[in-house]
Amino acid sequence: MAVILVLAEHRQGQLRDITFEMLTKAHELSGRVGAEVVSVVLGKDIKNIASVLAEYSNRVLLVEDARLEHFNSDLYQAGLSRIIREQRPLLTIIGHTSYGIELAPRLAAALNIPLATDCIDLAFENGSLKVTRQMYGGKVNVKAVLHKSETYMVTVRQGSFTAQKPSPPLSGKIEELSLPPEGIALKKRFIEYVPPPPGGVDITSANIIVAVGRGIKDKNNIPVVEELAKSLGGVLACTRPVVDKGWLPSDRQVGISGRTVKPKLYIALGISGAFQHILGMKNSEIIISVNKDPKAPIFGFSDYGVVDDLFKIIPALKSKIDEIKAKKT
């Protein structure tokens, strides 16, 4: 039977959400092409993780080794190369995460397997694998086809598929495999994790967030927005480029590499809506966006949109709020 292989992603003893998203998509595809869904998990002391995966998979390939205590793409590549050669999967699915980005392109090149990265959808059509991915910071979607092959590899974007547990749960057989015992000369070694620095502001607990992106143009424009956020009783947050430029500290960053927030109100000012940011804020209750580009992707995730110059809207909004406050006191 054909195999769809899913690489389970876990960190510090926890399976990551992307794993369940990939497994859900794998089951959907497997129904169409008559394949079984096989999870592969590598690590140290991870039998409990394997038994969780068994409920989501037709089979689980478990590779336990002391050398796999921390993620290292070189060791993963050694382990997965052997597994892919033996299992000959129709498709290998890996997360487009900090781990998948490190691992998948090099693994695909080593095994000469066509790869599409950062996919948001996958489909088999007449034996070809077709994918949907994004270009230009999420402003355009692309349908692309992989070079015809007997085995394909993809990395998929976090949050692209809604995770569902098979009902009733499966009870996939757990097969224990081993890493190639020797001959993996490690040229890179894990030293340590660095947790985020304890921040002064916890944006995740705010009810109201006013966030700025590239459109804010200059560090000197930040204080006006901070004033607006304060008068609304909220906090100021931002996108990655604002942190990269050193205009705000990283504890203010909303998105995959920053914080995930779910406030009652999210006002996005001059934010185009790269998916890295969207995934960190799309579940806010109300989203109001101001951007001068009417086609900015952020509008596709907003309840209300304003196509205008944010430097005109900010003072207008601030003075209205101050008016209301003056009346109340």
Place this chain on the structure above:
Amino acid sequence: MDIIVCVKHVPDTAEAEIKIDTSGKDIEKRGLVFDINEWDDYAVEEAVRIKEKLGGTVTVVTVGPEDADSTLRKCLARGADKAIRITDPKIYGSDAYVIAKMLYSVIKNMHFDLILAGAQTSDDGSAVVGPVLAELLGIPHATLVKKIEFRDGKAVVKRELEGGFEEVLEVDLPALFTIQTGINEPRYVSIMAIRRAMQREIKVMTLMDIGLDEKEVGEAGSWLRIESLFIPPAEKKVEFISGRPDEIASKIIEILERRGLV
């Protein structure tokens, strides 16, 4: 330390409105401003900083048409010593895998201690070129790098993970690192410096020069072939608010009041 930096000349689309062209397989590039890919900009700056500290050379390499020379000149103005551009009419339709193969064909004959590349490009964003190039060269790599230090002839790098976490790795040299934005603050390049760079030589190489067959490039040599482009469907039905700024502000306040948010 001899450093090679892989760069790409891309349209700046961060704040531009995008249209799909008549072929349906590309965006309309006319009217867009082209510049160095943002991630590569940080990579070049990092390379120049390392050179300033430890000595050595910085060579920038790109794959692209003649227009890409302006990106190479910007790198030279910033402090790179040499620039190479790979180009050929036959490379149209090449994906990131092919770009990596072309870079490999040139770089394998060069001396280097370190290769830097942007973690991804702002156009197709595949994050593939760096790690594939490292595999072809048989050297270790690390992606999404936010800090590089050197200790006892090895590199110690910080990689960005999700949720504000990072990990520290020790990597043997020579190595390839893909650079995440924010690793440094790219210096301002003066118009004078760019003018001076106009006189510098850019080495141009074709497929024949780098010894690649045309079957290995273009769509034939690619993993991925684009079939069509389309504008992403909206997840939410947005209600647009229009009017003068004060009218817009009043309407926003109304929405907030209805929900008890002011």
